[in-house]
Every structure is written in C-alpha cells, then in structure tokens.
Amino acid sequence: MLKGEKTRQRIIAKAAPLFNRKGFESCSMQAISAATGLEKGSLYSHFETKEELAVAAFDYAWSASCSARTGNLEEAANSVDKLKLHIDKCVSLPPFAGGCPMLNTAIDTDDGNVVLRRRAQNALHGWVSFLTQIIEEGKSKGEIRASVDAEALSTLIISLIEGAFMTSKLQKSKQPMLIAQQHLNAHLESQVRCNENQVRA
C-alpha cells in the first residue's frame, strides 16, 4: 500500500468512531485532527470535504459491523439456523464503537446530511437483501414455509434488532436484546421453519 493510501486508511479508522459517536454536525475536523495527530490541512489533502471523510468513515464502520455479523453463517446448514446464528451475532458481538452505524446515521441525518442519509438507506437495503436471500433459499430448499414473505420477515428482524439495540443501550442492560432474540427464535421455530420438512427429516 502506498504511503498516501496508508495515511488515508488511518484517518478513516480514527474518524469512524468519532463520527459514529457524535454525528456528522457535532464531530469536528479539529477532533479528527487531534485523534490522528495530523494537521487539518493534511486531512484536507486526503479528503476534499468533511462530508467525503464522513462517508468513508461510515463505509468503514458499516463494513466492520457487517462482516462480523454476516460472516461464517455457513456454519449453520439450515436456512432457519442461519437466521438464528445471524441474530445471535447481532445480539452477542460488541457493537462498533459508538453503537450501530446505520441506526446512528439514520437518526443523525433524518433532517441532516443527504449524502450520508443515502448511505444509511443503502446499508438498510443491503441488510434486507442479505436476509431475503437466505429466506428465499430456505423456501426453495423446503426449509422455510412457502407462505413466508421474505422481505417482510427480513424487515421485522432488522426492526426488532435495531429497536432492541436502542432500548438496551438506553437501559444499560442486555435484557431488551435477549428478549428480542428469544422472541425472534420462537417466531422462526413456530411460524417460519418448515414443519413438513421436519416431519420428512
């Protein structure tokens, strides 16, 4: 990696938790300068605007969050178990510093930066697509009931995880996340897993 690219990556890695914690408006280039030990002029030689850096920082934070939560799901052979493993990772793994980047950016930008908002929208779209694909595969393999609306189930899982993440953090308790997990697991077993398949097995 060229030195310039290495510096750029180091700036992004330092800026990501700061933007994620404070939001776009409240996170100053001054703070990023302090965190990186680089002059503001040097930051601007790598990123034309604060927005460009914030977007790169969001991509970095979201990518780190996703790879930990969507990776290695093939450990679970069945589609329903893949969903349960993904939910377990969402509940168990420590969040990116400052909390879920999508949730933070969604709230931070709902009357704010439109470029970052588009990023958060794409993140949600990508997450829905990821889960929808697992569910559709499960339906085609007979592991998930044909009547299940894949996109609706994906949206339900994401909404509950994100909401429970917020209530957990606010209550300073793991309990809301565990309640969400228990509820989703029970729903997946009773309403989503293909019973015919279980009978056949």
Place this chain on the structure above:
Amino acid sequence: MLKGEKTRQRIIAKAAPLFNRKGFESCSMQAISAATGLEKGSLYSHFETKEELAVAAFDYAWSASCSARTGNLEEAANSVDKLKLHIDKCVSLPPFAGGCPMLNTAIDTDDGNVVLRRRAQNALHGWVSFLTQIIEEGKSKGEIRASVDAEALSTLIISLIEGAFMTSKLQKSKQPMLIAQQHLNAHLESQVRCNENQVRA
C-alpha cells in the same frame, strides 16, 4: 397565565421541534432565537442554560407524543385490545415534528448530554411501566395469560415499534411500521390473549 410564563411556554413550543430535529449539540440558541423572534438575551432570561431549555423542550415533545398515544385507551374494554389500540396509535398517528423524541434523544445523547440522556431513560421507563400495568391488569382479570412476562412483553412492543419507526423513516415507507403492527397483533392474539377466557366468553 402570567406573561412571563406564556413567553416561556412559547419558547419551549418553538424549541422542541428544533432540538428534536437537530439534536442538542447541533441546535443553536441562534436558531431558537430566529424561530421565536426573541433575542438570545431574552431566551437566557427564561432559561439559565441551553441544557435547561433542551430538557423543557424534550418534556414538551415527549408529553405531546405520549398523550396522543396513551390517551383514550379505555375505548377498548379488554387489556389485549388496549395494547392493540396503543400499537395502532403508535403506527397511525403522525410523529412529533422530527420523529420520536425518545429515539432521537437516546441516539443523540448516547455519548453526549447526561441530563437529557437521563430524561430519555425516564421516558423509556415510563412507557414500559405504562404497558406493564395494562398487562398486569389483564392478567389479574384473566384476559391475559398468567404465563406472560409483563415487562418482557412491554419491552418487546417498544423495541419493535421504535426499530420499525427508524426503518420506516429511513425507507420513506409505512411498510416496516405495518409489518411490525401485523406481527405484534398476531403475537398478542396467539401468545398473549387468554384462550380460557375466550372459551368461557
């Protein structure tokens, strides 16, 4: 109402949507001055600090949100139907300008103002208590199954509503809220409503 108190209330009503939209750090006293047509000095004669005004603004916004969503639930005679009516109000009623004040303040203050954060924590606590009371009453009347964990069900409902509120707003679609409502209603009918009671009825 004395003139001073009337002005104070007018400032709070104008400041509440601004704080709710932009967050504590990003909302300037300058913006509130512009919205109210009052000089900054005049604002500070009513509120010693920006924090004091932000707290009053949160209380105003949260109170407005709650009274619309928790009022008139006695229209529904049965406890389960009260929960369903409350969920319907959460899904159907237009949110306070800028979105749910608790969600916004929870995310805005998770690495920020501690006094406002405590306010959001109390709001969540109050909401959980409100639903828990309905559920406990339902249990004592035989309308809700004795096995239901009232606090866990309250937390589940709130987490899903808040999460769906975020995904709905991000997707610019009512769909995630409707999915959440349909799911909660089905859960309340199949896992919460007391069947023995239905049989007896």
